[in-house]
Amino acid sequence: MISIGIILFPGFQALSLATGTVFEYANLEVERQVYRVDLISEHGGPVSSSLGFAVQTRPFGSERYDTLLVVGDNDLAVGSVGLIDYLRRAPDFARRVASACTGSFHLAAAGLLDGRRATTHWYHAREFKQRYPQVPLDEDRIFTLDGPIWTSAGMTASIDLALALVEQDLGVEVTRQVARSLVVYHRRAGGQSQFSALLELDPKSDRIQTALAFARQNLRQPLSVEQLAQAAHLSPRQFSRLFRAETGQSPAKAIEHLRLEAARLMMESGWHSIDIVARDTGFADPERMRRAFLRAYGQPPQVIRRSLQLQS
Missing domain, CATH: 3.40.50.880 (Class I glutamine amidotransferase (GATase) domain)
Structure with missing residues (x-):
């Protein structure tokens, strides 16, 4: 025992x-x-x-x-x-x-x-x-x-x-x-972040929250400012101004953070190839995802994946 x-x-x-x-x-x-x-x-x-x-x-x-x-x-x-x-x-x-x-x-x-x-x-x-x-x-x-x-x-x-x-x-x-x-998620990997990209953005208005929820559900799409503004029922100019005022970030940077979070979760929860992770999280190609990982974490996806596997 x-x-x-x-x-x-x-x-x-x-x-x-x-x-x-x-x-x-x-x-x-x-x-x-x-x-x-x-x-x-x-x-x-x-x-x-x-x-x-x-x-x-x-x-x-x-x-x-x-x-x-x-x-x-x-x-x-x-x-x-x-x-x-x-x-x-x-x-x-x-x-x-x-x-x-x-x-x-x-x-x-x-x-x-x-x-x-x-x-x-x-x-x-x-x-x-x-x-x-x-x-x-x-x-x-x-x-x-x-x-x-x-x-x-x-x-x-x-x-x-x-x-x-x-x-x-x-x-x-x-x-x-x-x-x-x-009724809990099957054990989150030890290396998984304590934070959520959406929580970090902390939007105040329903319109920006709606746009971010739309983005998270449609990461495989290009997600232009026009698409996000339409989801928020705002003009692109109004949306961009309100988004930055509420989150302190541009829509493009916020979407990149959502894609990065989704990519890390995919690498933690399965053995998907880097190509599939890049495609399913909207980076379009592995090289674009690699550059985003280097900006955010200082390391490419392959190194992050090995680290997550060792910690999980």
Whole structure:
């Protein structure tokens, strides 16, 4: 049996408990108890969550775990001496040590992330880098794996991390079925961005939102300003002026970002050739896509693909 210890502390983020559900459904999928999940804390007993309800826990002890996962919180609370000491010793009695969301701050405080790649919630990335400059932070990643240490980005990304742990233990088919049961996307690749191009653009008006939604659904088309303006029910001149005012970008640059995001997702989720990715995301030809990747990421698509495959 694979033992999972989920470490809680006062004020822990309630959504972090969803990681335990992934292991629960893995047991249901294989119709036997592969995983045993313990909720543990420094002193045991009831531990209050960010929503105010309390969860019963077992105290830290001498028990060995296959995987220890420390959760995060909303306020970046400094971990207690007992919590940090327990995490510092964790590699001695756990095969894998992981964090959900801002739990990475506790792993870093325990010295477990020194010199290792890690991630955390994007909102707290700057604070993390200030506190722990010795940790190479991948601030735009869903989750990272460096040796026996796993870290996830914020909130629902901890579910992706838990699915990745199950995939390592039980294989991709079990993980796919667990994801379907939970009605979540079959594990997002670790290298996938925490951000969405549409969220970054943050259009305010319904007309610009409608135009961007039209663009995302029709990336294979040339998508001229005239087409986008028609979708927004504006003249091309009005559309271009309003689009830049709301997003800070030209329509052409925004569409390129949408194409880049779609191309990365295609490379993460399958083995499509570069030619097919370029065609299906509207770049028209691989060379045009290569130039866009170099502008955005400083690397060509082939290098990005190899990196994503290594991280997933």
